[in-house]
Amino acid sequence: xxxxxxxxxxxxxxxxxxxxxxxxxxxxEVDHDGDAVTRAVExxxxxxxxxxxxxxxxRNGDHCPSLIDMALAGFIAAAPLEEIERETFEARWAxxxxxxxxxxxx
Numbered sequence: 503x504x505x506x507x508x509x510x511x512x513x514x515x516x517x518x519x520x521x522x523x524x525x526x527x528x529x530x531e532v533d534h535d536g537d538a539v540t541r542a543v544e545x546x547x548x549x550x551x552x553x554x555x556x557x558x559x560x561r562n563g564d565h566c567p568s569l570i571d572m573a574l575a576g577f578i579a580a581a582p583l584e585e586i587e588r589e590t591f592e593a594r595w596a597x598x599x600x601x602x603x604x605x606x607x608x
Contacts, residue, residue: 507535510591511583522547529594530569530583538568539577543594553598564605 513528525544533540541555559566570577 507533508540508588509534510586510588512586512590513581513583529586529591531591532574534574537574539570539574541595542569543591543598545594551594551598552601553595554601554603558600558602559604562605562607566604569603
C-alpha cells in the first residue's frame with residue numbers, strides 16, 4: 503500500500519489584505535493524484551468557521567471535480583501554503599459549518 507495522495511495545507515491571509523469578507527486562515531486537503539482540492543476550511547475575523555468539500559457540493563447532484571477552478575500546480579504556486587499534519591486539518595474541519603461555495607442552496 504503506497505502513501506496517500508492527500509496532503510494538507512494552511513494559508514494565512516497577508517495582514518495588508520485583511521477584510522471582514524475574507525478568511526484570515528484557510529486550510530486545504532489536496533489530492534495531488536486527482537489534481538483537486540477535495541476539502542477546505544476557512545476561518546474569518548468574526549470567528550466564523552466554514553467548511554466545504556466536493557461531497558458537500560455534489561450532494562444535490564451537481565458535478566464538482568475540485569473546489570478550485572484552476573490546475574492544482576497553478577494554485578499551489580500562487581498561494582503561500584504551509585504543509586500541515588492531517589490531524590491539524592481534521593481538527594479544524596470538525597469545528598466548521600457546511601458552507602457550499604459553488605452550488606449554495608438558499
